[in-house]
Each structure stands twice: as structure tokens, then as C-alpha cells.
Amino acid sequence: MKKIINDPAAVVAEALRGMAAAHPDLLTVRTDPAAILRADAPVAGRVAVVSGGGSGHEPLHGGFVGPGMLHAACPGPVFTSPTPDQVQAAIEAVHGGAGVLLIVKNYTGDVLNFETAAEFALAEGIDVRTVLVDDDVAVKDSLYTAGRRGVGGTLLVEKIVGAAAERGADLDTCEQLALRVVAGTRSLGMALTACTVPHVGEPSFTLAEDEMEIGIGIHGEPGRERLPLEPADGIVRRLVDAITEDLPFAEGDRALLFTNSMGGTPQLELYLAHGIAERLLAERGITVERRLVGPYVTSLEMQGMSLTLCRLDDELIDLWDAPVHTAALRWGC
Amino acid sequence: MGCSVEDVTAAVRAAAEVVREYRDELVELDREIGDGDHGENLHRGFTAVLAKLDGGGFDGPASVLKVTATTLISTVGGAAGPLYGTAFLRAATALGDASEVDGQLAANALAAALEGVVARGKAAPGDKTMVDALTPAVTAAQSTVDSGVRAVLLAAADAAEEGAASTVPLVARKGRASYLGERSAGHLDPGARSTAVLLRALAEAARR
Numbered sequence: 001m002k003k004i005i006n007d008p009a010a011v012v013a014e015a016l017r018g019m020a021a022a023h024p025d026l027l028t029v030r031t032d033p034a035a036i037l038r039a040d041a042p043v044a045g046r047v048a049v050v051s052g053g054g055s056g057h058e059p060l061h062g063g064f065v066g067p068g069m070l071h072a073a074c075p076g077p078v079f080t081s082p083t084p085d086q087v088q089a090a091i092e093a094v095h096g097g098a099g100v101l102l103i104v105k106n107y108t109g110d111v112l113n114f115e116t117a118a119e120f121a122l123a124e125g126i127d128v129r130t131v132l133v134d135d136d137v138a139v140k141d142s143l144y145t146a147g148r149r150g151v152g153g154t155l156l157v158e159k160i161v162g163a164a165a166e167r168g169a170d171l172d173t174c175e176q177l178a179l180r181v182v183a184g185t186r187s188l189g190m191a192l193t194a195c196t197v198p199h200v201g202e203p204s205f206t207l208a209e210d211e212m213e214i215g216i217g218i219h220g221e222p223g224r225e226r227l228p229l230e231p232a233d234g235i236v237r238r239l240v241d242a243i244t245e246d247l248p249f250a251e252g253d254r255a256l257l258f259t260n261s262m263g264g265t266p267q268l269e270l271y272l273a274h275g276i277a278e279r280l281l282a283e284r285g286i287t288v289e290r291r292l293v294g295p296y297v298t299s300l301e302m303q304g305m306s307l308t309l310c311r312l313d314d315e316l317i318d319l320w321d322a323p324v325h326t327a328a329l330r331w332g333c
Numbered sequence: 334m335g336c337s338v339e340d341v342t343a344a345v346r347a348a349a350e351v352v353r354e355y356r357d358e359l360v361e362l363d364r365e366i367g368d369g370d371h372g373e374n375l376h377r378g379f380t381a382v383l384a385k386l387d388g389g390g391f392d393g394p395a396s397v398l399k400v401t402a403t404t405l406i407s408t409v410g411g412a413a414g415p416l417y418g419t420a421f422l423r424a425a426t427a428l429g430d431a432s433e434v435d436g437q438l439a440a441n442a443l444a445a446a447l448e449g450v451v452a453r454g455k456a457a458p459g460d461k462t463m464v465d466a467l468t469p470a471v472t473a474a475q476s477t478v479d480s481g482v483r484a485v486l487l488a489a490a491d492a493a494e495e496g497a498a499s500t501v502p503l504v505a506r507k508g509r510a511s512y513l514g515e516r517s518a519g520h521l522d523p524g525a526r527s528t529a530v531l532l533r534a535l536a537e538a539a540r541r
Contacts, residue, residue: 077410081411081412081414083407084406084414084415108454108507108508112415112454113410115415139511145512149512200370217368219368224514
């Protein structure tokens, strides 16, 4: 394992210290329990939007804290959900009197820990709602699995709901909006290499030089299918086909296309893949009206990519375009 | 004569210490069908439990289990934190204000722990989870209640080890391993394994 770290057990704490140093005007970083808060929190009279999860997916979630997006992010250890007391402390820190919306990726650990925190916060008299993001088409949503995972679509939910909360939408409206974005969003990821969790010290799985893994999650867990490596055209077609067939997206749909690096894939390859995805969607009569390209929902240093497609309407476009000022996303201000 | 608050503290301490020995094995099992954090998370949590036990000041067996529960909930993370936390919390509630634990109470505590885990995690036997170790452990404990805490826990540990082993051929239906579908078969479930390890340590440390 080669990483720019000191003690594997202190990686998250040391990274948070650096994040605080890098964005003093934007963020308040708390330790014990760890939380990344908007510098101006709590914002009175606004719904507080809170998310979190294991670390290792940066800039998700801490990089999305700031005006127009999240009010707080709770970083757990690498690939491990934050604990209930940690989430509860974040809820209490950013609650501005209009309720709190928790945006949670659908993983058993995250759901159990956020659920427990929500119970505690409700008992304290804070109106807390939870919306689960489950956009990953690699997992069958059935009684026989933990349900689809939350992956790249989480960023879109956080941006769109964060914009609505900033404008003063009430908790019911924010919750319904989040559910609407989740319902219209699908993702699929693939990997060329695995990633190495610092405290484990070796790759979470192994792929040969001529192999790729389709349907990987963002925690280094293997996917559903291991296939011979293909050129970019073939890889992107597999992702686009699976995503568009799942919802399904149809001719005439307006959409946001998010082409995401898993951390180790360079921008050059990412734009190459994005171009192919735009062409394939145009062939299907799906109009890409907004797009985002970059490493935003990552899995440490994993080489690979994911595509996320979200069905848009005028309201969602307006909220996507609304000003946002965070460490990782900034426009309109 | 049952187990006093000192006996219960010693048993929980033994269980917490044994997690360190099994950390790497649990990491490896979880790396195969999960994300490799189970051993690390339990190690972090039970290290915190040891520090809390050092603080002492327990007024009964239930308070030892309750402190263990709240410490695990606030330090483990992942699915294991709320699940083991709930298990210890429900076990504490089952002990009530008893000053000593006998075989019947120990079996009741195990049954309450299982109920809590099922209520929180919604897993059923055969889903390839810790429920597959805990369910037979409860059954075995309930059939040996007249023979003292040590015998009850030894029977539970034996059954839990068999139950954990039975998860190998199963296809996971809950938790992160379920994303692998058929590829999860052929691997020992890390949660079932850690349940068996903890029960064995509790049993070996029980003095009566």
C-alpha cells in the first residue's frame, strides 16, 4: 500500500483538519464527534439538509456543505457509516427551527445509524425526515437483497433539495422533492482496478489486466459481473443501456447526465466517456439538458467510472441552476 | 449461585479482548463478501468498551451490559454498531435489576438480544447474517437453563459456531453481501462469525 498518510487509524481526522484549514470562510469542522457544518449554521427558518456516510467518497459529502446544498455532513471512518450520536449532534447543530431532512444512501449500516439518530432527534422534539437514495441499477431491488444502493444520484438529490431549502421550501416540500429526484434517477458504475482501504492495507478485490468489473459499489465491494475489458465505446454502451432500460428513460425525456470518476480515472478518459454517453443518449432521443463531469462520488483511488441519469423538468432545472457555494461545487455566486 | 456484577464484567471484558485476536480474520471474511471493515469496526468499539469497563462503578449486571451497548452504538458504525448495540441493550433490559445472573436469566437475555437484532435488522434465519448464529444459540440456551450460566453459554456458543458454519453455502439476502447475489455463496458470513466468537469468549469466561 502506497498512500500519503501517517497512521491508517487517523486518516479521517487528519483529512478533516486539512479541510478546515482549506475552507475557513465556508466550513466549521467539528471533531469528536466529527461533523462538517456550514460556517453560518444554523440558518434560522430554513430546513436543514444533512447527509453523511463513510469517508473515502470525497468530495461527497463534506465537499458539498455550504449555501445552496448541505447544512451538515457526518463523515464516518473510511467506508463505514457515522454513528447515531454523531448524526444527532450534527442535527442539533444545524437545526434552524424548520426541521431537518436526512439524505441517506441506502446501505444497511447507514440506514440503521441514521434511523437511530432520527429517533433520538425526534425525541428531542426536532422534526426529522429521512429520504433514502437508491439509484444503483446494478442491484436488484427485491425482497432478496438489501435493496438498490445509493451512489452518484446522491449528489443530485443534495444539490436540488439544498437549493429548495435555501429558497425557504418547507420540510414537506423538501421531502417530496427529494423523493421525486430519487424516483427519476438511475446510476451504474464500473471499475478497472479495486481500491485499498487504509486500515486494511490491501486491495478490496483483484482484477487482472484484461478484466473489468461492472456494477461495482462505492465501497470497494465487487460488482455483479466480471467481464473481459472492452474499449470505451463498449463500456459506456453497457452503462447507458442498463440505465436507460431500468427506469426506463424514453425518447423525448429531458435529462441531466453526470459522468463520474471513481477517483483514479483521469479527466481525459472521463471526457472521452462522457462524449460517447452524450452520443448514445442522443441516438435514443433523450435530450441531455444539464451535465456534470468529474470526480465527485469516488471510491478512494479506484480506477473506473459511473454514469448517472436524472429525468428533468423545468422546476428541477431551475433548482439545479440555483447558486451553490461549496468546496467542490460552485456556480451562480 | 449465579454470576455477580464482577463476573459479568469479567466475561464482557474477555469478549472485548478476544475481538483483538480475531480482528484480521473478520477483516478478511468481510473483504470477501463485504467491504472489509467488520474486524476494524468491532475492534475499535470493543477497545472503547474495555476503557469504559475500567471506569467501573456498575450497580448490577444489567448496567455492565447497558454501558457496553451505548459504547458500541457510539463507536462501531456500520451495521454492526446498531445491531450489537441493540443486542446488548435488550439483554440488559432482560436482566432487569437482578444482582446475580442464573442460567434462566442468561437464556432470557440471549433471547431478548435476538429479538432486538431481528427488530432492527429485519433479517430472518437463512439470510446469511448474524441471525443465523444467534437463532440456534438461543434455542440451545433455552434447553439448558437449569445447568448454570456457564453451561448455558457453552451450549449457545457451540450452536452459534454450527450456525455460523451453516452460512457458508447460503446466498446473502441482507446486508452488503446481498449485492453479490449468487457470488456470496461459498463464504462464511463475518457477522455470524463474530457472534460465535463473542459467545465463545463469554462462555469460557463465565465462572459459574
